[in-house]
Amino acid sequence: MDPLFPALDAARGEALRFGDRSLTYPELASTARSLALRLRDAGRVAVWATPSLETAVGVVAALLAGVPAVPLNPKSGDSELTHILRDSAPSLVLAEPGAQLPPALAALDRHDVDVDVRQDGGDHPVGPPGEPGPESPALIVYTSGTTGPPKGAVLPRRAIAATLDALEDAWQWSGDDVLVHGLPLFHVHGLILGTLGPLRRGGSVRHLGRFGTEGVTRELGSGATMLFGVPTMYHRIAEALPDDPELAKALAGARLLVSGSAALPVHDHERIAAATGRRVIERYGMTETLMNTSVRADGEPRAGAVGVPLPGVELRLVDEAGEEVAADDPEAVGEIQVRGPNLFTEYLNRPDATAGAFAPGGWFRTGDMALRDPDGYVRIVGRKATDLIKSGGFKIGAGEIENALLEHEGVREAAVTGEPDPDLGERIVAWVVPADADVPPSAAELADHVAARLAPHKRPRVVRYLASLPRNDMGKIMKRSLAGS
Structure with missing residues (x-):
């Protein structure tokens, strides 16, 4: 398959910025390839996923080396971390220098990520000859574990490329875009969409470190074009807008405001639109499926809707008997099932759970319940188990x-x-x-x-x-x- 980062050697501008620290594309290429040389035979690597340059470089290096990376939530407790480490069996952990790691990680070799390596002009032959195959595991991302111990969703390179390229189409995403977000990097939203997405396009990421409306105003007011957030972030923005004209001006100048990971309340949609003249668009995805639907940049933003299926994604609604709900019935609630190149390969070490996650025909059972408008827009009404x-x-x-x-x-x-x-x-x-x-x-x-x-x-x-x-x-x-x- 094509490289995950075709712009790594072509782009020249800023690739990553975390606070006042940044790397250009040449610096990222040199730094990540230097680390990748050390990871080629590592098997799997854990990444202590703090919101830092080191996390981004560590994940890129693992992907260049063809080594699956396991992002770890720094807020996880020892029991959860112990389960994830036993299940994924990484050979080492990548971390930013000075980060204090918990006792659960004590048995792993620690490699501090050095982002001070600068472009040296040398060639770095990395990993296996050529790009790893499309089904090669890229990331193992653990689910939230609401119904038992967290399960490791194995995400192949094919799924990452398919989702990011589908969003390129839906959002008219290009190398000219500068993305702002303050999302954690152990989750697909902040890591794959928010960090790997711009790097695949040849654009730039500005991570706020810790979300705040001041940072949003600063970055969108100084050249950034896109903002990714979750509903709690947009709720804080909506609350701040009446007393912050500079924030309203910055949001009004953005090309795209995107919310995901949960439904954005209609009330916050309307407050932001009234204050800025811009509507937040929503997308819908899961750890196991990456992105399934989105409101398109050239489509109609519709509060309460997550848009239409992305290119390459098939989506249907089914009733309790597993029969497909009629597409022309906007009042019929059904479970969302999807299939396409965006799906995960398996739950690590859980063949029974993997088999149970799919309906006949390769349809993944999302567990999310939805309505569908006559024009194909999907409206999620909650989880099958709780909503x-x-x-x-x-x-x-x-x-x-x-x-x-x-x-x-x-x-x-x-x-x-x-x-x-x-x-x-x-x-x-x-x-x-x-x-x-x-x-x-x-x-x-x-x-x-x-x-x-x-x-x-x-x-x-x-x-x-x-x-x-x-x-x-x-x-x-x-x-x-x-x-x-």
């Missing part, structure tokens, strides 16, 4: 109720789950963070609000008030924690 509520004979997606609740001026955050009910089967439960904790909206008021916007059978029967919603590192609400509280 599909069967109440009074109706199948109800939690996501649309959450969006309706967030339109109420007295609601700051909201999540919706179901719980057993002897009459309805399941009753709808709203978990609400009030805008004013001293004067929260009443349960009856919220029920009437939802019923007026959606339908009476979709109103919450129970409202529980919280100071905050439990979220993971990517900003996703941890609904299993709510259901157990």
